[in-house]
Amino acid sequence: MSGIRFPENFLWGAATAAYQIEGAARDDGRGESIWDTFSRTPGKVYAGHTGDVACDHYHRYADDVAMMAELGLQAYRFSVSWPRIQPDGSGPVNPRGLDFYDRLTDALLGRGIDPIVTLYHWDLPQTLQDRGGWTARETAEHFATYAAAVYARLGDRIGTWTTLNEPWCSAYLGYGNGVHAPGVQDPGAAFSAVHHLLLAHGLATQALRAGGTERVGITLNPADVRPADAESAADADAVRLVDGLHNRIFLDPLLVGGYPDDVREHVARIVEPVFVVDGDEKIIAAPIDLLGINYYAPTYVAGRPDGAGGGGAYPGTAAAVEFLPPVGPLTDMGWMIEPAGLTRLLERIATDYPPVPLMITENGAAFPDKGSSDGTSQVRDEDRIAYLDGHLRAAHEAIARGVDLRGYLVWSLLDNFEWAEGYRKRFGIVHVDYLTQRRTPKSSARWYQEVISRNGL
Numbered sequence: 001m002s003g004i005r006f007p008e009n010f011l012w013g014a015a016t017a018a019y020q021i022e023g024a025a026r027d028d029g030r031g032e033s034i035w036d037t038f039s040r041t042p043g044k045v046y047a048g049h050t051g052d053v054a055c056d057h058y059h060r061y062a063d064d065v066a067m068m069a070e071l072g073l074q075a076y077r078f079s080v081s082w083p084r085i086q087p088d089g090s091g092p093v094n095p096r097g098l099d100f101y102d103r104l105t106d107a108l109l110g111r112g113i114d115p116i117v118t119l120y121h122w123d124l125p126q127t128l129q130d131r132g133g134w135t136a137r138e139t140a141e142h143f144a145t146y147a148a149a150v151y152a153r154l155g156d157r158i159g160t161w162t163t164l165n166e167p168w169c170s171a172y173l174g175y176g177n178g179v180h181a182p183g184v185q186d187p188g189a190a191f192s193a194v195h196h197l198l199l200a201h202g203l204a205t206q207a208l209r210a211g212g213t214e215r216v217g218i219t220l221n222p223a224d225v226r227p228a229d230a231e232s233a234a235d236a237d238a239v240r241l242v243d244g245l246h247n248r249i250f251l252d253p254l255l256v257g258g259y260p261d262d263v264r265e266h267v268a269r270i271v272e273p274v275f276v277v278d279g280d281e282k283i284i285a286a287p288i289d290l291l292g293i294n295y296y297a298p299t300y301v302a303g304r305p306d307g308a309g310g311g312g313a314y315p316g317t318a319a320a321v322e323f324l325p326p327v328g329p330l331t332d333m334g335w336m337i338e339p340a341g342l343t344r345l346l347e348r349i350a351t352d353y354p355p356v357p358l359m360i361t362e363n364g365a366a367f368p369d370k371g372s373s374d375g376t377s378q379v380r381d382e383d384r385i386a387y388l389d390g391h392l393r394a395a396h397e398a399i400a401r402g403v404d405l406r407g408y409l410v411w412s413l414l415d416n417f418e419w420a421e422g423y424r425k426r427f428g429i430v431h432v433d434y435l436t437q438r439r440t441p442k443s444s445a446r447w448y449q450e451v452i453s454r455n456g457l
């Protein structure tokens, strides 16, 4: 159990997202986002939870940054809330919104913590949704303008920029099965959203380059798609289909330049792809300096030529693909725990695509941690430590096999608003008591602190 060392300069940190932690939903001129609307719609989020207060990080950021420093974090990945910067998604910039990220950035730099910005972690301004959201081409254009505005204010101090977080979720969960905001259920809209999100990434990348950025990239949640039966031809077909709709639909246009033929054909059976305009694929394929990988669990599929598949979030696959129930032990999300999936995924991207530096921008697990509201006793989350330990070993194995992996950011620094699951799922290495806003580092936080200080396990 010993002797694992990561490369020199390997970056260790933690990640969060604006809507999940900031609260202050009406402060300083912030506009409405699709998650405000969605979380207030009865039946959409567990127990009607909203991000109105969340972890109140907007007001407590200074203490939170001090805690990050105490834990030895070298990097912190946070997202900027578009409706704080442009309340209506386009038009005038709200300086008070930028002021918050300015203060946060300076607090991080003051403690020697490297800020890593995500420009879009799902909180689209509601005004833009009212005009079609990610099914509208103009949203991609507005995103580039917004990106330029944030860069103009913070670009002198922030070295690493990522455009989008997990466009798969924005498109398929937001517009396909409707489990996430804005809650649209329309397979064609999901594919239109995929394209406009990728276009938004490409246009924002151009805008950031024009501003002079050193490092720009995107974060995906690529899937390790596995066959139920490695010998079955039908299962191999199902793997190819799901891999196309989950992985290659993003990785190919970003890293190779254009959508794969089989994916194009699948999409064309569902919707006429009029949204793909000549020249778009060139914009999307602009070189990136970093690819962020979020990994939690593998996906096992079986082919169902009889048409008796069980659905899933992938438009047009319901009949032909069965998504296998996860096999335990499971996390509190009901997700499988399979660290080897992370090694396979990293190696596959390194093997199948042109070289690009990788960073694990999210990895972690929810468990029903019991905290004490007085903050005096430890939260002993041994299961989370085991999860993180296994995945760090898996990441290390990928490095040993030659993958260019530059860093690891745990999801998440704090327990927070877990989207449709509200506050009932706890991913933090730091416990949050939502009644008092007291933060208590869990055992995993202390363990992680040790990992960082040794640069290994």
Ligand code: FCB
Pocket: 017, 020, 165, 166, 169, 221, 294, 362, 411, 418, 419, 427
């Ligand atoms: C990812 C999201 C992140 C968090 C984790 C558990 O898909 O990017 O915000 O919810 O899942």
